[in-house]
Amino acid sequence: MPKMNMARALNLALKQNLASDPTVVVMGEDVGVDGGVFRITKGLLEEFGPKRVMDSPLAEAGIIGTAVGMAAAGLKPVAEIQFSGFTYQAFHQIEQNMARLHNRSRGRYKVQMVMRAPYGGGIRAVEHHSESREAYWAHTPGLKVVIPSGPRLARSLLHAAIHDPDPVIFYEPKAIYRAFKEEVPEEPEAFEIGKARVVRVGSDITLIAYGAMIRPTLEAADDLEETHGIRAEVIDLISIWPMDTETLAASVSKTGRAVVVHEGPRSCGIGAEVVARINESAFAHLEAPVARVTGYDIHFPFFQVERFYLPDSEAVVESALEAVNY
Amino acid sequence: MPKMNMARALNLALKQNLASDPTVVVMGEDVGVDGGVFRITKGLLEEFGPKRVMDSPLAEAGIIGTAVGMAAAGLKPVAEIQFSGFTYQAFHQIEQNMARLHNRSRGRYKVQMVMRAPYGGGIRAVEHHSESREAYWAHTPGLKVVIPSGPRLARSLLHAAIHDPDPVIFYEPKAIYRAFKEEVPEEPEAFEIGKARVVRVGSDITLIAYGAMIRPTLEAADDLEETHGIRAEVIDLISIWPMDTETLAASVSKTGRAVVVHEGPRSCGIGAEVVARINESAFAHLEAPVARVTGYDIHFPFFQVERFYLPDSEAVVESALEAVNY
Amino acid sequence: MPRKTIVPENTVDELSILDEEGRADAELDPKMDRDSLLKVYQAMVKARTLDDRMITMQRQGQMGTFAPGRGQEAAQIGSVYSLRPTDWFAPSYRSFGAQMWRGWAIDQLMMLWDGYFEGFDLPEGINDLPFSIVIGCHVPLATGVAMAQTCQGTDSVVLTNFGDGASSEGDVSESLNFAAVHNAPIVFICENNGYAISLPFEKQTKIKSIAHRAPAFGMPGMRVDGNDILAMVSATKEAIDRARSGGGPTLIEAVTFRMEMHTTADDPTVYRADNEVARWTARDPISRFEKYLLASGVLDASIKTRIASDVDEEIRLGREKFKQRAKPNAQEVFDYMYAADMPPELKAQKNEYLRKLAARLAGKKLTPV
């Protein structure tokens, strides 16, 4: 199996789907000649031509709105928004059309499309380029929201998203586009949207994360084990909505403790929803409050200080110890 | 004290602020000659003229964007979005300018403005006209979000929002614009944004709601007391962000049980945040999982069936009984 | 080098064929055949009659708030007249007349406006989008459908209509641009009915004609007398033909007037004068067309009476059917949320909802599970 980084793995998923399904189209700002500002769509225009890979004018509402129209007409658009901070320009099209057209048309028109966007901090970017607001979409009925944490998963998850008959928000943790490589099989792998993964088995506490936060969370688990003898179970949420409550509940019922980790603002974030679901499904087993290690309710700071801002393994360890010693 | 409904009380707050502060301006679609589709701005154009009360072209991003600009230039705009379902058209202006300009300019430009919008179900309206998505704003750093539950509070809260030096999202529960009257004093009353109110004292369980949901919640409290001998404390959240965690914690520490009620979708809604905060601040006192009585993760149904959809006192009673018998 | 005035590549034409007395410009008259003329006339009468009927129903509490189209019958039916069933129509909410022409049943429209989700069961055999009440937001969608036709190599075209108010929404400008850049087979019809709720066109924008937006985004524009069915048919046909043959998009402004309230929840006397309405009554699209038909012998008093009673009967039947169908179906609010299987949490929510619903419908108290 070839080793590749997440950027390449995503590119592979796009390429294979464009090749196997003539109704798949790719669109967005700079996705054509340029191959995308993160090079995720590199080479696609050359291989599939301008009717399949479309450079869009600079207008996000236009991109999402027209993508929904294409989906209604039977295409399967994969629309890129250059940074998740610009998805707000398309918010109304996402809420009013992408999330609703299938419903509004009582099933007549499927909206089989994917909105890809890089999200999250860690690449020393300017204002608006480091945000994590996946919670907006998890709060919006009609969508599915998924986030990969590494190359192999990214490929199978994007493949699944393109094959899903419903509109999928696909957020890509830009900090790890090129951070590490994994073996990715040539043949597409299946993935069931809606399923979380236990990526490390443990018995003392459950750590829940996704996207770029998986790495510090796994580091924290190592540290907890090595330094404190605490065996943490780590869950990669992957699917933000639907959320795999069952896997969360099973783990916390076993460990009795949990920490949820994400980059986005705390209030009404994914962490709040995780806490609420654990509260509802595993209350009797809880031995400590579920802790949130998250971004704060402030704007993402300018990049010179972002490393102080983002959740790190230390913060996860600290919260885990608090929970264990509660 | 004159008795008036919430629509009149809001109109009074606008009128008094326009009169007392020449920098206050009102803008939005149909707010002028028409007096607003809910008549909240009725008579203002006649009294204060077209430089203070501006009918805007049909473009929500334009309305919010220009309002932020006006605020930067020293005015205090009160911008109306005709229904909260159309605030998404302005989402980017809210997130990128309204919520950020004060921060981005390092305090040089204040964004002392209010975005008013009717929200919620219950008036037999068409698609997009019944939504409750206050959680979007609670998840957006830089804003304040408040919601009144009746005429007198509405007046003082809008007064406080206009006087607040920061951008305030002011959601008006349209179902109760004209549902009941209260005495509203002629003189403006102060209100501290960020404070919840205990609107009924109890000892057995805490019911938390806001906006139009306060009425069914109070009904539920009556029913719980009369039928089941359960004394429920009811908290009107009022300020959605900042959220008065202290008042929530104090109450739940006393009662050990809680139900949170809102109309919006469940996932990542205000309820999730309330659960998370109670979990963090009163875990040791909790004797049952905090229950959520909320809208579902679906589009608000067409109006013939909305009465079956909206949370009602029965649903609150049921969840409260479950919590008490946990 | 010096200063000089430059003009865009595309121009805007103004078109009107019928005058207020129903006399047609002989050269421009599209010379439709008798059957077509009568079919169009009947459709216009039906739209208006249904409007009136539904206003009455609304006043009697038998209908939800809705948006009447009185005065815009020519603009609407003229717009869709030349579409094929396999073409796409993406209507705005005030499009009764056009929707019926496309095959929407009367009972269906009544269901829709009376708050039944079943109202959006789309007619088979035509490619229509369900409208969204959100101003302008269907226009990018329509543009995307048109772009897809190019990708897929079909010869179908898309037609979408929207109001003068909608023209101010960023969505509409973005769509004009996308359509032009992609040379998409789409016809944009702005039904300028003079008002966006209370806002008169003069305050919506500073320009005299929305058609001037066309050359600013790179397509031909037309300003058409929207109360003149012959002009609407001609202009739209020209645009549809151009789109179908690879000539790209067109923006048509149909200049018309909203003769009724914005919706039945609105009171227009607050913001507009009666004499303005009266002025437009003289330009009524139906009576102008009637004069033309009478003069040319296509219509006479007896045909007119027959059409009126046919229309009445059709509406009566539609209303009957509506009454039979109009049963709130609270069971289905979770349906159609996803094309795939419902995710487990949503199934759980659905069960919760159905359990509560059953108790409510049975008039029983909920009991904790």
Add this chain to the structure above:
Amino acid sequence: MPRKTIVPENTVDELSILDEEGRADAELDPKMDRDSLLKVYQAMVKARTLDDRMITMQRQGQMGTFAPGRGQEAAQIGSVYSLRPTDWFAPSYRSFGAQMWRGWAIDQLMMLWDGYFEGFDLPEGINDLPFSIVIGCHVPLATGVAMAQTCQGTDSVVLTNFGDGASSEGDVSESLNFAAVHNAPIVFICENNGYAISLPFEKQTKIKSIAHRAPAFGMPGMRVDGNDILAMVSATKEAIDRARSGGGPTLIEAVTFRMEMHTTADDPTVYRADNEVARWTARDPISRFEKYLLASGVLDASIKTRIASDVDEEIRLGREKFKQRAKPNAQEVFDYMYAADMPPELKAQKNEYLRKLAARLAGKKLTPV
């Protein structure tokens, strides 16, 4: 009644004054005085030199990703030349030259682009908005500032610039419409530099000139040679004067070229040919202006050398200052969130953050509280 072509009320003028050899049209030459000419020339040289310096710094890891303005010096400095300090300037992110003209210090700009929040400490005494990186989103804001001037009865005007790419965003169209309807005192400058990252103007829109948007929203438009400082000064002055005297908004397209990469993170060789860049090098705004100044005797070799070295020295000093200031200040990320007192939960979050920060800065492990 028949079909005829109609034109909008406003027209679009094309303006160019200096030719590529630096010869000015005698009639149109704004005939600026010597001091002003040299001041403008120096500002253009400074902008370009700073650009070059910062690219080098970026390559050496001493500067964040930033957006060079090479080739757009005339468009930018010409735009703001006629503004008063009390006028408002709402820049896009690629506005170095204009910002320095307005009084932004070099160290400040370096702080900004190197990711220090302090970079947005706005200069005193002028009304400038901090730019947002979000394309087009500052344009409604600028329009609102202009509308406020009318409400408040000042005679200040607003000038905002944005790119050819930005012209596609709904925000820009909505703003043109608001400004025209409200007759707001604002000048919109679209710096059409041929590209939006990789997208050439021909794919951004189908029209030949963004200035054609002006009559479509109800204001005069101008298409100006943006590499011609005299034309930029003249056109903008005319628009500013009109706005100030109650004549409402203007849209100016400054036709120019982005001679460098989009940002230092971009590789333009992927999407554009060298000969296109070469073609524009011949139209370089600085060398054209230089020829004009040399021919008219305002500039000579020694003044040119002096200016170059003054500029070098200024930038050297700015860079020194930047280096001194460039200390990450992680303490302040909660500051400026609210103008009012920080709400309790945010105070609590701040304490949590500061506690963690202290441990991190001290290289210590966090210990549970």
